[in-house]
Amino acid sequence: MVVGGGAAGLAAAARLMGTGKKVVLLEGNICGGSSTGKSAGFLTPDSELELSQLVRRFGIQGAKDLWAVPVRGIERMLELIGKGGFDCDLQKQDSLFLGKGKGGIKAVQEEDSSRRGLGYDSQIYMGDELRSAIGSSGYTAAVRYRNTYGVDGLRYAQGLKGMLIDGGVGVYESSRAVALSGHTVKTHMGSVTADQIIFCADKLGPELNRYAWNVYHEQTFLSITEPLSAAEQKSMFPLEPFQCWDSDLVYSYYRMTGSKRLLLGGGSLLTTYARHDSTTSGVVDHVISGFRRAFPQLSSVRFIQFWMGRIDMTRDLLPTVLREPDAPWVHRVLGCVGLPWATFCGDFAARQVLAEAETGDEKYYGYFDVNRKFLVPIWLERVIGKRLAFPLNNAWAKYYQRDVRAGPR
Ligand SMILES: Cc1cc2nc3c(=O)[nH]c(=O)nc-3n(C[C@H](O)[C@H](O)[C@H](O)COP(=O)(O)OP(=O)(O)OC[C@H]3O[C@@H](n4cnc5c(N)ncnc54)[C@H](O)[C@@H]3O)c2cc1C
Numbered sequence: 018m019v020v021g022g023g024a025a026g027l028a029a030a031a032r033l034m035g036t037g038k039k040v041v042l043l044e045g046n047i048c049g050g051s052s053t054g055k056s057a058g059f060l061t062p063d064s065e066l067e068l069s070q071l072v073r074r075f076g077i078q079g080a081k082d083l084w085a086v087p088v089r090g091i092e093r094m095l096e097l098i099g100k101g102g103f104d105c106d107l108q109k110q111d112s113l114f115l116g117k118g119k120g121g122i123k124a125v126q127e128e129d130s131s132r133r134g135l136g137y138d139s140q141i142y143m144g145d146e147l148r149s150a151i152g153s154s155g156y157t158a159a160v161r162y163r164n165t166y167g168v169d170g171l172r173y174a175q176g177l178k179g180m181l182i183d184g185g186v187g188v189y190e191s192s193r194a195v196a197l198s199g200h201t202v203k204t205h206m207g208s209v210t211a212d213q214i215i216f217c218a219d220k221l222g223p224e225l226n227r228y229a230w231n232v233y234h235e236q237t238f239l240s241i242t243e244p245l246s247a248a249e250q251k252s253m254f255p256l257e258p259f260q261c262w263d264s265d266l267v268y269s270y271y272r273m274t275g276s277k278r279l280l281l282g283g284g285s286l287l288t289t290y291a292r293h294d295s296t297t298s299g300v301v302d303h304v305i306s307g308f309r310r311a312f313p314q315l316s317s318v319r320f321i322q323f324w325m326g327r328i329d330m331t332r333d334l335l336p337t338v339l340r341e342p343d344a345p346w347v348h349r350v351l352g353c354v355g356l357p358w359a360t361f362c363g364d365f366a367a368r369q370v371l372a373e374a375e376t377g378d379e380k381y382y383g384y385f386d387v388n389r390k391f392l393v394p395i396w397l398e399r400v401i402g403k404r405l406a407f408p409l410n411n412a413w414a415k416y417y418q419r420d421v422r423a424g425p426r
Contacts, residue, residue, distance in 0.1 A: 025363030045193030049174025064355030090357030103176025
């Protein structure tokens, strides 16, 4: 049984489908009804941690191991889209990581040299060349790389749901798990008993997830424009449409959809780690103002809708994947930041259920171990609260942490 029908849970169910096992997926809302369906659909390995940050933290081999996670996640998503043959607005879009100010030049150079050092493709843009790639004077440098895509997250989730149902998986939407007892998960209407249970549900409380302390959430906002004219698009992306994000800690991100609308996302330091949902347009208005300053030629383009969502994450921005020591039939996939990471981790957990571990798979239990070291230890977090401790730990993980001894156990 899989609990949770986001990118992770759907990937887990897809791996189990057709293996001769009876597979059931319980989803509290609709498949894709939480982060996955609300996402901007960037399929890039670079979700919260850039490659250069992984190299600093884990060394060359560790960075290779970990970069392979979202890369394989993207490959698996493409494979599933191909297999299912459903339309989820799949767009091939190179990534463009944009530096802001002097610090941004450094961040871009570090990313470029890490990519080259590890043998990955990389192209750097500065000066006039930069203006030929992005129609804005708001950036100081950029690094471009290939094999990245965009999807409509909700259509992806719903398409995959259809494929699972056709493949014999019992998919039950509006079926929220409310209790776990041994091998049985109870919902508000009934219960399901299974040999193995993979939890890929977000924002679970301690009654359903004894590792709930491991996870918090960040809020991010998205808005979308009316369709851009060809001239507007060209003025923004003179070369071709990229998927972009910048070097700020709370960064802005944008990409074109297949219907030529611009998706623009971002947040603010105050609301990113807020405990409660912020539902006013204040943050989005601020993100849009920043965008208009960067692209004054697009100031008349209208943003017609906005929404927010919360992404589960851990203190150091790596997912946690485990089997419960005293209930090894219970698998947990927690705090996956990014669709590719979630896809890999759901698929990984399902492979362990099938005992189909690939060579080297075991090392990921080491990287994704629940007992990792953080700057602000748990006892101090209990005093100062998650809202303060998480940004400190996240910033430390991104900019300072070195844990080269982590990894294979
Ligand atoms: C606004 C926004 C923009 C984003 N943009 C991007 C992006 O461009 N690229 C990218 O890679 N990532 C992006 N993300 C992050 C990405 O969406 C998440 O990291 C990813 O979707 C996590 O997938 P998941 O399956 O782990 O979790 P979720 O998608 O959160 O899935 C968990 C599922 O569990 C279900 N559930 C919860 N409780 C229960 C229960 N008790 N019983 C049954 N079911 C339950 C939920 O309804 C949900 O469907 C964005 C997120 C947001 C919010």
